[in-house]
Amino acid sequence: MPSRGLVAGPDFEHFQRRYFTPAEVAQHNQPEDLWVSYLGYVYDLTPLAQKYKGDLLLKPIVEVAGQDISHWFDPKTRDLPRSDWANDFGKPWWQGSHYEVGRLSAKTRNIRIINTLTSQEHTLEVGALESMWEILHRYLPYNAHAASYTWKYEGRNLNMDYTLEENGIQDEEEEFDYLNMDGTLHTPAVLLYFNDDLTEL
Known part of the structure; x- marks a missing residue:
């Protein structure tokens, strides 16, 4: 079962980054x-x-x-x-x-994070080996309540303990390079859905 919020996640007061770009x-x-x-x-x-x-x-x-x-x-x-x-x-x-x-981080990649509640979008450079919790921590300066959202990709809840790749969000940068295409035109988007008590997600 994917982790859904701050309760299931790491202790953010004592959170220590593992990777730096x-x-x-x-x-x-x-x-x-x-x-x-x-x-x-x-x-x-x-x-x-x-x-x-x-x-x-x-x-x-x-x-x-x-x-x-x-x-x-x-x-x-x-x-x-x-x-x-x-x-x-x-x-x-x-x-x-x-x-x-x-x-x-030996390898980094870009990811778009879109808050469906506010329509705000941010592009972050993250380490390929970072878990979604670590990416969430990177995103906190843009949204201090990021752990109160369900994180999804293509309609699927993301497992916050997994990396982007482990969640099926493939890094296609090498393929774009091979095809001489601009990979920045296709940066994967993670959608954030606010969790409230009135909505069952």
Whole structure:
């Protein structure tokens, strides 16, 4: 039975994102808000940048704020291949997970969300491995009551624990590319139907 509302869903007060898109990481590109990604994970290095503000050793990190720095690392050892980079920060910042905030979405796709009550439509870039609950959480800035709606695609209730693909919403981007067609002309639409006590959905 598909999940239908906030009661069956995750605890939104303690909700923690699992995936971030490259575009989201790129927004955190200042010393006072500094994220990077590497080897499939996303790290918030803001505390490090604040602690060592003005230190020349921090300069390479500040210069790549908001970017993927996987090329800095050996994928097998998850360590820097060069050992001559001076490190006066104690334990190297790239070792351990205390700065880790989530995973980097290797593949993203666009989805349209249409509120049938208000006719408002928003297009979101989401990670291909995100569940519908995670997508709902992305949508909350546009509608704080999003969990009070039934989410449907082509007339079917969506299972909020499943990804878009698992719900039968196929990613046809590669097919459109193969056919030299503009995939943005066919972005799948999820319809939101408000749940009230007078209507049986």
